[in-house]
Amino acid sequence: MGGLRVLQEKNIELLAEFASFCEQKGVGYWLDFGTLLGAVRHKGFVPWDDDVDVSMLWPDLEKILPEIRSHFCALGFDVRECETSIGHYQVRINKENNLVGLDVFPVKPCRGEMDKKAVSAKVHKAQNELIKQTAAANIKDIADIRGKIKEMENRFICDSSEEGGLMYFYGIDFPHEHEIVAFKHEELFPLQKMEFEGRLYSCPFNPEAHLKDLYGDYMTFPVQASDEAVIS
Template identity: 25%
Template sequence: MLSTFHSLKKWAEYEKVHYTLSDKDVHDVQKLLLLIMDDIHDVCTENNLRYVMTGGCAIGAVRHKGFIPWDDDIDICLLRKDYDRLPELINKAYPGKYTVQNINTSPDYDLNFMKIRLNGTRFVEPADNDKRNAGLFIDVFPIENVRKSRIGRLWQRFTSDGLQFICSCVRIKDKYRRMGAVIEADPELGRMLGKKKAIGTLFSFRSLRKWLLTTEKALSNCHNDKSDIIAIPAGRGHFGGEQYLRKWFMDPVLMQYEDRQYFFPKEIHKYLSHLYGNYMTIPDEADRERHTIIEYDISKYADMI
């Protein structure tokens, strides 16, 4: 119950006005995401920032030498100190080309990870607060240091996951009125959302933004850059499910991704096995996610894809 992110992936399908990406759309999105990723790669390498592609991108690199065929997103991770430098460097290298959203740069943004959005495109999801700046995006997650002692790690997990749960509940409370179509179409999900709304109401003595800032501070409060363990607490597995040996990620390696090369965790097989189990099994067609959104337009870049 910590996160409703994956449960709400079909939110747009329940809205009266929505757009389901076709196979051609997915192909076009993938091409444009690669162009965005090229810019991020260049900024990182020119400024000695270490990034790794993770999640479905890592599966795709191993299993398909590129995108999972039906996938339409890119996730990357950077060490916290590099993550914090990235927004300014992106804006300096490509002024006006991108909107970098995080809780420090965008007052309406409500997640504890970053989105780098391509201006001049539209890729609007129902959960987006700032629909004016809702272009095609790449998700960027911070890699956090983990305390050495067992008690320290337990406390770090408790505060990290606890605060993220509070943020999730307050976020649901704030958006509950917009979720009418979801609640009506999926009663079971609606009941879960109702419970989180109730919890969120209890914690609404502070604004969501203040909770997010408190959470950001808690996530990044271990400053031991040589700790044996790192975590990606803003990722799908949160702090408890996304702890890894630092040596798995450090010294990233270049791997083929479509007709490019990008950086991936050094021990990519150990990373993927930890997070997904048997990641080489291709899911049945019915289980493959197809992105449905509210608004889609990448025509400005048609001649580049």
Template identity: 25%
Template structure:
């Protein structure tokens, strides 16, 4: 079952401060290498509604086009500040997600699945990816659902779920054990997943999407994003999509309205350690 443990105000504020350190390093690398990024998801909502974090939010999300993401990955493979590490679905065997994660070493942020992976779960910032969607409606339908299915299989191949509804838990665990019984390599699923995501990378496509969230989030026109605008996020300026209003409305509806007070919280991790920070 989902954990209901909540942050205390001091811990949440401390976590947000440490995540700002990660964001500032990420932006520095992007600016030095002419890479385009955008504040994304709940962090974009926080940028517009609160000029920073949503007060009860516990992470920062950014997103990049596939080309820039791959360049960033190559940069980090060759040189990265010793305080950080960068993992993604292909360079970390047991990482169950298909986006990137920039981690601050010598910290700990242990999520519910921490004992099922071989890497240390540090305080992190997620780096999501915008992939091309073909213009053909038929190709787009096939591509979206194939990619989404492979994304789910990537997670189910590595994580035994125990925190969802009973029905979902049964389905997920059937898949988990079938993959093991059939000796299907999780890496082979991961590789096929990335190949599917990036299939149309070099084609002229009008639309893009974040595949891991494609069932919950809409697809977007590239023109919704470019060129990026600048906006205040806490004590710095960050990139946001050109048509952020359109993106936020499609994702959240009336995004300036606050949720009910009882919904203004996020579950805390199993363990959090700020180390020297």
């Protein structure tokens, strides 16, 4: 068995533990990014991928984050809340020199008569402003970063006075490079179960629409399919 497969199998067990934990706590999660792509296209890992990506609604993640930390630290994992780069916020459960790892990305709601491109443009604008302001003020404390994130999202994206359809966006906590970082409620919910490496996990209701926004023609293998650095 090659080294990549050994690493994948360790991450399969980590994902199973995370899914079981979420189900016991009654909170939702779903496979996302390369892991969701793997579930749809391969029913498992993209052959050259090794880590695991999941997303959660921010209110759920915020509520159980202390329990995530205590549960997985007791199992020998390190739970990090903040990346080293200014303005980056995510939750990463990892060990063994960061090779075994699961990333949890926060997803947040908004309302308004906007399409996905319009919301995504607002998200990218808010991200740029967040990075600019945190860098200028040299903000590194997690609580301060959280406060600045909320300020930027409320200012640029989440106008509580707006009415309209419910949409979701990847929090500006982490600067995703994808053009489309927003999706409609009906594309995400209700979550459905899909196979990944022989087990069933929660996935978006319409994974095809979601993956198309992220990767375009996601069923076509990239030219450098043997390159482990390629995500899709």
